[in-house]
Amino acid sequence: MVSKGNSDFTLPRGATGFFRSKDGPLPETELRAFRAALYAAARVAGSEVGEVEERVYPRNFHTATVIGREGESTVLCHAHHPWVAFAKARRDWYRGGDFLSPPPWAHAFTNAGFTVLSSERLATPLSDVDTSVLTQGEWRQVCFYSITTLGGVLFNAWD
Known part of the structure; x- marks a missing residue:
């Protein structure tokens, strides 16, 4: 499912x-599942998987690239929820304008159980x-980093 519109999103x-130890551990999006979906997407696109980078604290997402005839696509995968997004470039954090529309081959992530965010x-x-x-x-982090969009909350490297 490609998540399109702007309403009805509950964090x-x-x-x-971020988590509080009293609330218990956060869910994890397995890097293996992301890799499998990534290779399936690259096959659909007639492309190759470039570098895959597992999340490293404080970043809360995995990153990868898919390299094809049209150039390089940056793919982000949230480390705690099965969300995938596409960005203009690899970074440690993102803001609302840093994201791209999903390419036609993004359905391979949906087929693997991920939600592709527009x-x-x-x-x-x-x-x-x-x-x-x-x-x-x-909320202190949101204010400190001047985050104003959903994408800024979901793909960050707050410390």
């Missing part, structure tokens, strides 16, 4: 990558997102 616990969804202002699950500490 689940772990969306920022650039429009990721540019959603936080005021239009249900953020009730965010803790006071997460």
